[in-house]
């Protein structure tokens with residue numbers, strides 16, 4: 001069981017590098033178990049550096065870089081065991097225009113195997129959706145579904 | 154000293170209500186010291202409810218509502234003792250288009266007395282600025298100033 | 307396997323029953339601040355068996371029931387029903403369509419249904435464990451989880467990793 | 472009173488000396504993720520006397536010095552200079568223009584200057600206290616502070632309130 005677990009960690013690490021490099025157009029990323037501790041207990045260490053940069057700890061990453069790194073981590077788990085659906089709640093808010101595009105390209109790719117529900121205020125993200133649900137509160141405090149747009153309308 | 158402090162708290166409370174109502178186009182907001190504790194030690198309680206809604210604790214507010222409430226709190230302190238400058242780091246990211254407009258109207262009003270430095274990815278916010286500094290990393294990891302736009306250009 | 311339908315009634319800001327049909331690979335939910343979008347995410351967590359009120363932004367589970375507005379009285383019950391297409395039989399159950407329903411009453415009583423047949427919460431937990439959609443799933447990402455994932459707290463990353471491995 | 476100029480050199484991602492002239496009531500800083508915008512905010516906190524590395528997203532103060540890239544060596548010193556227009560004499564000092572300079576060397580040594588005259592860190596703290604721009608100021612708002620302000624931790628709100636009251 002320990003063997004299998006360690007092999008899975010290695011696969012997740014490879015996925016993590018791959019997805020990270022796609023979101024950052026390059027760079028290095030590694031995921032590993034804390035060394036010197038029982039693998040069945042060890043914490044998960046992440047070390048990343050965007051293309052050309054040197055990083056000493058995750059805290060030095062910018063807001064947008066943290067978001068992309070977390071997305072890469074999550075999707076690296078997906079590639080092992082795809083979850084049937086994926087809900088993203090305004091994760092595109094801290095991203096600049098170019099990173100929103102990279103993020104959407106990744107979502108498009110993964111949407112072939114998983115269903116995505118994305119909450120967003122971003123017009124570019126809305127344009128990528130197959131179906132758009134509009135929610136408002138005409139009456140204060142009471143949610144109401146107001147519109148449904150299907151792509152191609 | 155205790156008298157003066159309590160009077161200031163009351164002024165801050167009034168400011169808080171005023172700014173909150175401007176950002177939320179209505180609603181109720183109160184700020185007070187925890188009752189039953191020495192005013193010189195008591196924590197600060199905030200209770201708000203956007204127009205027409207009932208709220209039982211601050212945690213129930215949405216992401217955007219929390220941002221507006223925090224801005225209202227900060228500006229209510231400003232009205233007591235204006236800070237010479239105010240730095241806002243991407244606070245507009247969770248706001249919908251209408252709330253960005255209300256936020257910008259408030260900033261315009263307060264900018265008569267304080268200087269604002271606003272970090273943003275939002276095009277509407279950029280349009281309100283008198284001066285726009287563009288920063289990039291042409292060389293990875295090295296910040297560079299690339300453009301300065303002055304309003305009216 | 308995918309989400310085909312979600313019905314929310316009496317849960318948080320959903321005074322009126324609302325039905326979402328997720329007929330597409332990418333569905334966007336949009337609307338002004340505070341209109342109920344994250345409440346929908348909370349509803350999905352809840353119907354899939356979430357027991358921690360803090361993960362639903364509350365202190366007690368009772369807080370998920372519509373608590374009224376300045377002009378509306380509180381409701382006595384919250385109900386969420388999620389329908390999952392199971393043609394690929396990822397869920398270990400013979401039905402090709404599975405509907406999980408969860409209800410909570412102000413009295414504190416709860417009801418759980420699997421395709422309209424009453425069951426216990428742990429039947430729902432058993433059904434969903436190992437599918438990637440159970441409690442503790444890595445299928446829901448928000449700004450809060452992003453900060454936790456990149457903090458020095460390695461346990462959160464560990465838990466999600468174990469869910470997948 | 473307002474910020475008239477900010478110079479950053481060797482601080483975080485600012486390998487090259489960069490000068491900002493804030494000649495307007497509303498100045499926007501824009502650019503792609505990770506380009507250095509929040510680093511500018513850190514630089515302002517730091518030159519105004521911030522002593523907690525955690526408020527600067529680091530674990531040790533030394534981390535504010537440019538630490539190199541794949542193709543550039545680290546620098547040995549970080550320097551930030553802020554120039555404040557003091558015609559209204561809000562700062563208790565006779566100059567109409569006040570420049571505060573802070574330097575940190577890899578050795579751990581620090582230098583502080585007030586209008587190019589060496590001084591101690593506490594001279595800067597004294598100068599700025601009660602002006603709304605000292606350490607612990609409510610002049611800087613970020614998503615992190617928003618979450619703290621609205622959490623159940625009442626101390627943060629209390630501290631900011633005391634700063635104003």
Ligand SMILES: Nc1ncnc2c1ncn2[C@@H]1O[C@H](COP(=O)(O)OP(=O)(O)OP(=O)(O)O)[C@@H](O)[C@H]1O
Pocket residue numbers: 141203206207208213214215216217218247317318319320337338339340341342343344345346369370371372373374
């Ligand atoms: N039990 C409840 N009963 C009635 N209303 C509730 C209840 N719990 C929360 N709400 C309301 O739901 C609103 C928050 O909704 P939600 O968090 O879904 O907003 P949102 O659409 O995600 O907004 P944002 O874009 O700002 O994130 C609050 O205004 C709150 O008053």
Ligand SMILES: Nc1ncnc2c1ncn2[C@@H]1O[C@H](COP(=O)(O)OP(=O)(O)OP(=O)(O)O)[C@@H](O)[C@H]1O
Pocket residue numbers: 053054055060061062063064065094294482483484485502503504505506507508509510511534535536537538539
């Ligand atoms: N001591 C240092 N030396 C060199 N580079 C550093 C140092 N500290 C931080 N950095 C770099 O600064 C970058 C982060 O910059 P910053 O947080 O200012 O980004 P930002 O412009 O605010 O981005 P966002 O829009 O995503 O918030 C990181 O990529 C990091 O590599």
Ligand SMILES: [Mg+2]
Pocket residue numbers: 089215216217343344345
């Ligand atoms: Mg939300």
Ligand SMILES: [Mg+2]
Pocket residue numbers: 062063064508509
């Ligand atoms: Mg930033």
